[in-house]
Amino acid sequence: xxxxxxxxxxxxxxxxxxxxxxxxxxxxxxxxxVTTFLTLIVVLPLAALVWESKxxxxxxxxxxxxxxxxxxxxxxxxxxxxxxxLLNAVLGTITAWVLVRDDFRGKALVNAIIDLPFALxxxxxxxxxxxxxxxxxxIGINVAYTRGAVVLALLFVTLPFVVRTVQPVLRELDVEMExxxxxxxxxxxxxxRRIVLPNILPGILSGVALALAKAVGEFGSLVIxxxxxxxxTEVSSVYIFGRIESxxxxxxxxxxxxLLVISFVLLLTIGVIRHVTTRHDRG
Amino acid sequence: MAKRSLRSVALGYLVVILVGPLGIVFxxxxxxxxxxxxxxxxxxxTIHAFELTLIISAIAVPINTVFGIVCALAIVRREFxxxxxxxxxxxxxxxxxxxxxxxxxxLLYGRQGWLGxxxxxxxxxxxxxxxxxxxxxxxxxxxxxxxxxxxxxxxIGDEQEQAARTLGAGGWQTFWRITLPSIRWAVTYGxxxxxxxxxxxxxxxxxxSGRIQGVTETATLRVxxxxxxxxxxxxxxxxxxxxxxxxxxxxAMTLIRPQEETA
Numbered sequence: 237x238x239x240x241x242x243x244x245x246x247x248x249x250x251x252x253x254x255x256x257x258x259x260x261x262x263x264x265x266x267x268x269x270v271t272t273f274l275t276l277i278v279v280l281p282l283a284a285l286v287w288e289s290k291x292x293x294x295x296x297x298x299x300x301x302x303x304x305x306x307x308x309x310x311x312x313x314x315x316x317x318x319x320x321x322l323l324n325a326v327l328g329t330i331t332a333w334v335l336v337r338d339d340f341r342g343k344a345l346v347n348a349i350i351d352l353p354f355a356l357x358x359x360x361x362x363x364x365x366x367x368x369x370x371x372x373x374x375i376g377i378n379v380a381y382t383r384g385a386v387v388l389a390l391l392f393v394t395l396p397f398v399v400r401t402v403q404p405v406l407r408e409l410d411v412e413m414e415x416x417x418x419x420x421x422x423x424x425x426x427x428x429r430r431i432v433l434p435n436i437l438p439g440i441l442s443g444v445a446l447a448l449a450k451a452v453g454e455f456g457s458l459v460i461x462x463x464x465x466x467x468x469t470e471v472s473s474v475y476i477f478g479r480i481e482s483x484x485x486x487x488x489x490x491x492x493x494x495l496l497v498i499s500f501v502l503l504l505t506i507g508v509i510r511h512v513t514t515r516h517d518r519g
Numbered sequence: 520m521a522k523r524s525l526r527s528v529a530l531g532y533l534v535v536i537l538v539g540p541l542g543i544v545f546x547x548x549x550x551x552x553x554x555x556x557x558x559x560x561x562x563x564x565t566i567h568a569f570e571l572t573l574i575i576s577a578i579a580v581p582i583n584t585v586f587g588i589v590c591a592l593a594i595v596r597r598e599f600x601x602x603x604x605x606x607x608x609x610x611x612x613x614x615x616x617x618x619x620x621x622x623x624x625x626l627l628y629g630r631q632g633w634l635g636x637x638x639x640x641x642x643x644x645x646x647x648x649x650x651x652x653x654x655x656x657x658x659x660x661x662x663x664x665x666x667x668x669x670x671x672x673x674x675i676g677d678e679q680e681q682a683a684r685t686l687g688a689g690g691w692q693t694f695w696r697i698t699l700p701s702i703r704w705a706v707t708y709g710x711x712x713x714x715x716x717x718x719x720x721x722x723x724x725x726x727x728s729g730r731i732q733g734v735t736e737t738a739t740l741r742v743x744x745x746x747x748x749x750x751x752x753x754x755x756x757x758x759x760x761x762x763x764x765x766x767x768x769x770x771a772m773t774l775i776r777p778q779e780e781t782a
Contacts, residue, residue, distance in 0.1 A: 262690045263597050270590045274608055277658050281623035284633055288626045327532050334529040338522055346530065348773045352537060354712075355765035355772075357719030359739045360758040363746060367547060367755075368540040392536050424521055446614075453616025456721035456739070460746060473618040473722065480622055480726060489626065492619040499614040503607060 282496065289489035300490035308467045309475040310494065312386065316471070317451035320390040324447045325440055328398025332436075335399070336406040353395045358456025361392050366461045381463035386471065389457040394450050398443030405439040406432075438513040442506050449502040453495060541762065548755040559745075559756035564733045568741035569760070575649070575737065576717040579656040583713050587664025588706060592698075594665070595672040612661045620658050621726025624651060628727075647729030652737065655723040660716040664709030671705040672698075708775050715768040719761065 289297055300306065335347050353361065365388055367373075370380040379385045409432065417427040455473040462469035464478070472491055479488035548556050559565065590609060594602065612620070628645040629635045638645055645651050679701070683693045699706075721739040728735040736744065738757060745753035 263593075266589050266593050267597065267599055270586070270593050270605065273586055274605070277654065277661065278608055278611060280633075281620075281627045281658070284627040285619070285623040287633075327528070330525055331529040331532065334526050338526050340526060344773075346533065348769055349533070349537060351769055351772060352541075352765060355715045355719070355768040357721060357739045357742075357761050357765070359721045359742050360719075360761050360765075363742060363754060363758050364540040364544050364762075367543040374543065388536075392540075395536060449614035453614070453619065455616060455618045455725075459743065473616045476616075476618050476622060477722075477726065480618075480625065485622070485626065488622055492616075492622050495616050495619050499611065499616070499619075500607075503610055503614050507607075 285489055285492055285496070288485055289493045291489075292486050296486060297490050297493075300487040301494055303487070305466050305470070306472075306475060306487070306491050309470050309472045310491070312383070312470070313452055313472040316383065316386045316390055317448050319387055320394055320451050321444045321448045323387075323391060324394055324398045325444050328395070328443060328447075329402055329436065329440055332399045332402035332406055336403060337411075350396050350399050353393050358393060358454070359460070362389055362457040362460040365389055365392060365457070370461065380461055381465060381469060383469060385461045386458060386469055389461055390451045390454055393454055393457050394447035397447040397450065398440060401443035401446070402436050402439040405436045409435050438509055442509045445502050445506045445509065449499055449506075452498055452502075544755055544758060544762070548752070548759050555752050556756040556759065559750070559753040560760065562753070564736065565741055565745075565753070565757060567733050568736050568738045568757075571649070571652075571736070572718055572738040575652050575656050576714060578653050579660060579717045580710060580713050582657055583660055584664050584706065584710055586661070587709055587713075588668060588702075590665040591668035591672055591702075594669055596677060609662050609665055612659055617659055617720065617722025618726060621655060621723040624655055624658070624723070624727050628654075646727060647731070647735060649735065651727040652724050652735060655727050656717050656720050659720050659723055660713045663712040663716065664706060667705040667709035667712070668702050671702050675701045704775060708772070711768055711771050711775070715765065718764055 289300075292300070301310075331350070335343065335350075356364075365385070366380060368375070369377050369385070369388060371378050379388060413431050414427050417431055418424075422430070453473055454471070455477065458464075458469075458471060458474060459477075462471070462474070464470050464474045466475075470478075472495055476488045476491050476495075479485070479491070590605075593599075594606065594609075625646065626632050627634055628638065628651060630639065630646075632646075635646070643650075645654070679697050680693050683697050688696065719739060720737075721743075724737055725740060725743075728737065728740065730736055730740050730744070732744065738761060742754050742757050742761070745751075745757065
C-alpha cells in the first residue's frame with residue numbers, strides 16, 4: 237500500500253517536471269514566433285531603410301535632408317502638427333469634459349462618432365473635407381491647396397486621441413472634490429485649474445503625444461485636399477512619396493529616417509508619461 | 520451657463536470637422552438617386568478593387584490576431600531580456616508614417632533591395648503584387664490585438680491558469696479553456712480595430728502596390744484614382760461604401776466596449 241502511494245507521488249512529480257519542461261519549450265516557441273515575425277515584418281524593412289539612407293555617406297544624408305524642399309516640408313510638418321496638437325489639447329479636453337460631466341440627448345451617439353476618424357480610411361477623410369471646404373463648397377469656404385487645409389485634415393485624423401485619453405481619467409475623478417472646492421468659494425475656473433487639470437494633465441499629454449505622432453506621419457488625408465504644392469502645402473510624407481515616384485530613393489530614405497526618429501522619440505515620451513503616472517498612482 | 524457654452528463648443532467642433540463634411544458627401548452621392556452611385560460601384564475595376572481589399576484583410580487580420588495573442592502572452596506572462604525593446608517595436612507601427620512603412624518594404628523587396636534579387640531569381644513577385652500589399656497591411660495593423668489583450672491579461676492575473684495547471688491541464692488545454700474565454704472580448708475588440716485599419720490602409724499600400732488598375736488596386740487606391748480621373752461621382756460612391764464599413768466598425772466597437780469593461 238505504502239509503495240503504491242510512493243509510486244503515485246513519483247509519477248505525479250515526473251508529470252510535473254515534464255509539464256515544466258513542456259512549459260519552458262512552449263515559452264521558447266512563443267518567444268521565437270514573436271521575435272521572428274517582428275523581425276521579418278518590422279525590423280528587417282526598417283533596417284533596409286536606414287541602410288539605404290546611409291548609402292550616400294553622412295555627407296549625402298545631410299545633403300538630402302537639408303535640401304530646401306525637404307527642409308520646407310519638414311518645417312510645415314512640424315509646425316502644422318504642433319498647432320494641431322495644441323488645438324487638440326484644448327478642444328479634445330473640452331469634448332471629453334462635455335462627454336463625461338454634461339448630459340444631453342444623443343450623448344451616446346456623439347460619444348460613438350468620436351472614433352469615426354479612426355475607422356474611416358484617410359483617403360476618404362480627405363475627399364470628405366474637400367467636399368465641404370473645397371472649390372465646390374456649398375458654404376463658400378474654400379481652403380483647398382492652402383496650409384489651412386493641412387491643419388484641417390490633421391485635426392480630422394487626430395480628433396479621437398486627446399478625447400479618449402482624458403475621458404477615462406475624468407470619469408474616475410471624484411466630483412466631490414470639485415464640489416468641496418466650490419463650496420469653499422472657488423470659482424469654476426479656479427476649481428478646474430487647481431483640481432481637475434492636475435489630475436487629467438498626464439492624459440492630455442499622452443493624447444497630445446499620440447496626436448503629434450499621427451500628425452507628423454499623416455499622408456492619406458492630405459494628398460487630395462492639399463494639392464501637394466512644394467514649399468507651400470507639401471508635408472514630409474508627401475515629399476517622401478514624391479521622391480520614391482521619381483526614383484530618388486536615397487533622398488526619400490534620408491527624410492524617412494528623420495520621421496522614424498521623431499516617431500521613436502514620441503513613443504518614448506508616451507512611455508515615460510505612462511510610467512510616471514502609474515508610479516504616482518501607486519504612491 | 521458655462522456648461523452650455525462648453526457643450527456648444529464641443530458639438531460645434533464635431534460638426535465642423537466631422538459631421539458636416541460627411542453629410543455633404545452623403546448628400547452629393549445620392550442627390551440624383553441611387554442609380555449613379557450604383558453604376559459607379561458596378562464598374563469592373565471597382566468591383567475588383569473591393570474584392571482585393573477584402574482578400575487582403577482576410578489574410579492580414581487572422582495572422583495579426585494569432586500574432587497579437589501570442590505576443591500579449593509573451594509580454595505579460597513571460598520574463599525575458601529585452602522585453603522593453605519588444606514593447607517599443609510593437610507600438611512602432613502606430614506612430615510611424617504609412618509612407619515610411621511603404622518605403623521600408625519597397626527597399627527590402629525591391630529589385631535592388633536585400634531580398635529582391637533572390638526573390639526574382641526564384642520567380643517570386645512580392646513588390647507591386649499582392650504579397651507586398653499583404654505585408655504592408657500586416658505591418659500597419661500589427662499592434663491592435665496585442666494592445667487590447669495585454670491590459671486584460673494583466674487584470675485577470677494568472678491564478679486560474681495556475682489552478683488549471685495544478686489540476687493537470689496541459690498548456691494548450693489551459694489556453695483554450697481558461698485564458699482564451701477570459702480575453703475573448705479584448706481579442707474581438709482588437710480584431711475589429713485591425714479590420715478597420717486593414718480595409719482603410721492607403722499610404723503604405725500606395726507605395727508598394729504599383730497601383731495597377733484591376734490588378735493591385737485596392738478600394739482606397741481606387742478612390743484616389745477615380746478622383747484624379749475627374750470621376751467625382753465614382754470617388755464618392757466608393758467612399759460611401761468605405762464610410763459605411765467604418766460606421767459598421769463603430770457600431771461593433773460601441774456594442775463591445777461595455778462588455779469588455781464589465782468582463
